[in-house]
Amino acid sequence: MSGRFVLALALGATVLAPLVAPTYHVLLMLPFMAYAVALLGLNLLFGYTGLVSFGHALFLGVGAYTGAFLTSVFNVRSMETILAAAAALGALVAAPVGALCVRYVKIYFGMLTLAFGMVFYTFVLKFYRLTGGDEGMPFLRPALVGRSLEDLPKTDYLVGPYYYYSLAVLVLATLVMWRIVRSPFGLCLKTIRDNPTKAETLGIGVARYRWCAFVISAVYAAVGGALLGPPTGNVDPTLAYWTQSGNIVFMTLLGGFASFFGPVLGAFVFIYLQDWVMSVVPFWRLIFGAILAAIVIVAPGGLAGFWVRRPPVEASSP
Amino acid sequence: MRTTRRSFLRLAGAGAAAATVRLDAAPAFAQASHAVKLGVLAIRAGIAAPVGAAGLRGTEWWLERVNRAGGILGRPVQLVLEEESSPKDTVERYRKLVLQDKVEAVLGGISTGVTLALGPVAEDLGTPWLSWDGTTQKGVEETMPNPRWAFKSVDNEVEAIVAGMLTPRYFRGIKTVAGIGNDYSYGHDCWQSYQTVLKRYVPDVKFVLELFPRLGVTDFTSHIAAIQQSKADLLMCSFWSGDATIIMKQAAAVGLFKTMKGVFTTAGGVHDSLKKDFTPEGLLLGYNTMYFDDPKGSPLLKQFVREYKAKYAEYPPYECDHAYFCAESYKAAVEKAAAGGTTWPERAAVVRALEGIEVESLSGRRSWRQDHVQMCNFYQGITTHRNSYDFVTIDPVEVVSTKVAMKPAGTKLFDWINSWKI
CATH class of the missing domain: 3.40.50.2300 (Response regulator)
Structure with missing residues (x-):
């Protein structure tokens, strides 16, 4: 089965889901699409640049809290404005954080991003008056493309207009990321990932390119975070906690960071598998962890690795 | 037995009739028993x-x-x-x-x-x-x-309000109070509510220290040192989980409650871990809405x-x-x-x-x-060792209704407390 055919099939199924699938499963697609946007960005950093961030929940949180502030404090309900503001704030926060983090690689980069993520988590947890602390902030229903849609019951709003809106954002984010990774910029990132010293000697500004990748990935995560808000209707610090960062790294590994669509597939499998395991066994974390570990062991290239054609085995020399 | 065409049709007819009966009966049956x-x-x-x-x-x-x-x-x-x-x-x-x-x-x-x-x-x-x-x-x-x-x-803060009402009754002459609670909304809200209520009963009371360790912290050594240093007459604590037991043990190790009164608004949630070895008599202890050993x-x-x-x-x-x-x-x-x-x-x-x-x-x-x-009712009282358990219970048992300790519908909490006639 060709990749394009699978992609068309997946897109078709996603478009038709609200018409044929049970409401609950359609609702589960909303966090999937939000995470998928964030993961496209994370994989620019992880899969294409070779930097593993353990603090990207920071930017999910920035996006979600931007939406919560705009809707509940400033009464700005336009989702387009929210997404634009989330992207801008994501970039604004990522610029200095990235400038500090990309000076390091491997575990040092990972630990620094984790530290900044926890700084943000502590900030939203401690500043009660500003952020609502552990109680969080309401993310009021946003208007979509200028239509308020307040008359619709919330579930109808979510499985109808908001679903297709999220899908449109995901498709747009995918197309933009597709262009990025196939541009000269994307090729430079891959060169940096594979051999930073050689990239430097070729005249590529390694630190600058890494910084750009960091900022772009943060923008994607912030947009994903803003999309996560409306289904829950409340934004709280757990969204910015390190376990969220761990989850999205794991989704990427699960789907396969070597593939463009791998992380998206990882998000889908993670969310539906978690949903199923949670309902079946009381100690679901144990079982869920074991299942995920087994998948990673069986498919080290991630689930998308099954689709990637393996290079033919070279005949051994006599 | 050999199945003939006639016997098969007879059997099929009987099956269809039975199926019809079941189908007719199914909704009523489901209504009654599912x-x-x-x-x-x-x-x-x-x-x-x-x-x-x-x-x-x-x-x-x-x-x-x-x-x-x-x-x-x-x-x-x-x-x-x-x-x-x-x-x-x-x-x-x-x-x-x-x-x-x-x-x-x-x-x-x-x-x-x-x-x-x-x-x-x-x-x-x-x-x-x-x-x-x-x-x-x-x-x-x-x-x-x-x-x-x-x-x-x-409302979350009711147990702190009840404790605030009972504190002046059991601990007369209290002038200074230190507070410790978890660093999240419950801890902060309880402390604020307790202070507001106590201030109504004891207008000249001073709140000399407030500490908000993170939920899940297990070492309170430095907090206890700060509480001792404050020389407060009374410590108010709104811990509700295992940390209530831990702070009690660590406080006992330095004899904190030999010189200070104690109010534990919610520690009754872990009541059977409050062993007599380290939980003194004479503390005000809250059990929220149910006291397992209620004599009544x-x-x-x-x-x-x-x-x-x-x-x-x-x-x-x-x-x-x-x-x-x-x-x-x-x-x-x-x-x-x-x-x-x-x-x-x-x-x-x-x-x-x-x-x-x-x-x-x-x-x-x-x-x-x-x-x-x-x-409902809230149960609080003074800790005692006079029981058959290895942990403390309370005697006397104070029962305070939410009719008096919870803000009425449509009112603001602090406006309501400040409107009390005392």
């Missing part, structure tokens, strides 16, 4: 897992009793369990219970951070939700004053405590009572809405019946206020 599904949301991991487990045990005990007695309107009850975790994930589990599992009502919810998100979802999905211990308060003020489907717990306790409470002890080898904390009350009041509301009939009432009718309903719970009579907030 189980009523109730969703339950319980915390099952982390620091609040014991609280979630207590709520679940209380619900399961109720379930056994009700099913033994014939269920609700003749239908057996079945629980569908999901986990309360983060607000995002719990909202998803709530939607699953209602949309996928088709439950008649959802019971549970402990963390206010979670239940603040659940409230609007319950309103949207149009299914009764009876919260065990979670409110829809932001801080100490209500965010959903007129819900239709959401039924909420007692009902036969229902005594039976529950006995069976709980036999099954789990421990004595039940208050969350069992919240959970039992939610389930029992739902049953009573269904029966009231059915008004003696046998048909299952509409959900809207059940919700109307819940408003103002009063039932016998483990702790005694409890009810739902018209604005969907629980009404």
Whole structure:
């Protein structure tokens, strides 16, 4: 089965889901699409640049809290404005954080991003008056493309207009990321990932390119975070906690960071598998962890690795 | 036996006739006997897992009793369990219970951070939700004053208010107070409410220290040193989980309560871990809404405590009572809405019946206020070693109703406290 055919099939199924699938499963697609946007960005950093961030929940949180502030404090309900503001704030926060983090690689980069993520988590947890602390902030229903849609019951709003809106954002984010990774910029990132010293000697500004990748990935995560808000209707610090960062790294590994669509597939499998395991066994974390570990062991290239054609085995020399 | 064409047709005809009868009978049969599904949301991991487990045990005990007695309107009850975790994930589990599992009502919810998100979802999905211990308060003020489907717990700060009322009665001459609570809304709200109430009774009282360690901290050495240094007359502590036991042990190690009075508003939640070895007599200790050893306790409470002890080898904390009350009041509301009939009432009718309903719970009579907030009693008292357990109990037992210790519907908490005539 060709990749394009699978992609068309997946897109078709996603478009038709609200018409044929049970409401609950359609609702589960909303966090999937939000995470998928964030993961496209994370994989620019992880899969294409070779930097593993353990603090990207920071930017999910920035996006979600931007939406919560705009809707509940400033009464700005336009989702387009929210997404634009989330992207801008994501970039604004990522610029200095990235400038500090990309000076390091491997575990040092990972630990620094984790530290900044926890700084943000502590900030939203401690500043009660500003952020609502552990109680969080309401993310009021946003208007979509200028239509308020307040008359619709919330579930109808979510499985109808908001679903297709999220899908449109995901498709747009995918197309933009597709262009990025196939541009000269994307090729430079891959060169940096594979051999930073050689990239430097070729005249590529390694630190600058890494910084750009960091900022772009943060923008994607912030947009994903803003999309996560409306289904829950409340934004709280757990969204910015390190376990969220761990989850999205794991989704990427699960789907396969070597593939463009791998992380998206990882998000889908993670969310539906978690949903199923949670309902079946009381100690679901144990079982869920074991299942995920087994998948990673069986498919080290991630689930998308099954689709990637393996290079033919070279005949051994006599 | 050989099957002929004639015998096959006869058999097929009989089968078809039987099938017709079954098909006709099926709806009535289903109406009478298929189980009523109730969703339950319980915390099952982390620091609040014991609280979630207590709520679940209380619900399961109720379930056994009700099913033994014939269920609700003749239908057996079945629980569908999901986990309360983060607000995002719990909202998803709530939607699953209602949309996928088709439950008649959802019971549970402990963390206010979670239940603040659940409230609007319950309103949207149009299914009764009876919260065990979670409110829809932001801080100490209500965010959903007129819900239709959401039924909420007692206001979080009530136990601090009760403690504030009882402090001057038991600890006369208190001039300075230090406070310690967990660094999240509950800890801060309790401290603020306690100060406001105490100030009404003892206007010249000074609050000399406030400490807010992170929830889950297990070393209070530096906090205890700071409390000692403050030389306060009294320490107010709103810890409710294992940290209450830990601070008690660490305080005993330095003899903190030899020179200082103590008020533990909520430590009764872990009452049987407060061993006599390190928990002194003379502290004010709060048990929230159920005191397992209540000398005036009902036969229902005594039976529950006995069976709980036999099954789990421990004595039940208050969350069992919240959970039992939610389930029992739902049953009573269904029966009231059915008004003696046998048909299952509409959900809207059940919700109307819940408003103002009063039932016998483990702790005694409890009810739902018209604005969907629980009404009950709070139990606090002075710790004593004079009992047959290896942990402290309280004597005397003070019983304070939410009628006097919880802000009335539609009022602001601090305006209400400041309006008291003392």
